[in-house]
Amino acid sequence: MAVMVATLTITAGPAHSATQPVKACPKYHDAMRKAGLPPALFSPIMYRESRCDPKAIGWNYQPGMSYKDCKRAPAHVYKRCRAVRTYDSGLLQINSSWVSVTAKVCKSRYGDMSVLLQPACNLAVAAHLYKTSGIGNWRATSGK
Numbered sequence: 001m002a003v004m005v006a007t008l009t010i011t012a013g014p015a016h017s018a019t020q021p022v023k024a025c026p027k028y029h030d031a032m033r034k035a036g037l038p039p040a041l042f043s044p045i046m047y048r049e050s051r052c053d054p055k056a057i058g059w060n061y062q063p064g065m066s067y068k069d070c071k072r073a074p075a076h077v078y079k080r081c082r083a084v085r086t087y088d089s090g091l092l093q094i095n096s097s098w099v100s101v102t103a104k105v106c107k108s109r110y111g112d113m114s115v116l117l118q119p120a121c122n123l124a125v126a127a128h129l130y131k132t133s134g135i136g137n138w139r140a141t142s143g144k
Contacts, residue, residue: 024047027052028119031119031120032123034123036131037126041135049088049093050093053091054091054118056093057117058093059078060088061083062082066083067083069081069082075087089113089117090121092123092126092138094116094125094126094129099113101129105125105128108121
């Protein structure tokens with residue numbers, strides 16, 4: 001599957017400041033608007049979180065543990081590794097701790113976090129989180 005990536009230019013600060021290129025996911029701008037998410041804000045976040053890949057999964061490990069403490073396995077098995085604390089799923093990397101919200105918003109079976117790999121569900125949950133608690137659920141943790 002080919003993923004289209006575009007580059008935006010955002011100017012921070014006064015007009016004389018240097019511009020900084022920001023990666024974005026324009027393919028999902030209409031879906032973001034439909035879900036109630038501002039693309040100017042969420043498109044660069046989406047790029048940083050998943051590189052525009054709706055099937056992206058990010059693993060969060062127990063303190064002092066890492067991927068080295070788990071055997072390679074498909075995601076549905078890997079998530080049960082004792083080293084995995086939580087995991088983040090989909091375009092905007094919704095954390096697995098949002099079980100109740102995901103079930104309610106996506107009208108899915110409680111505990112079925114695989115629905116977050118569907119763009120419409122992922123964006124709907126992100127919109128719910130954004131409307132109820134702001135942008136704080138997406139903190140910049142790396143420059144990658």
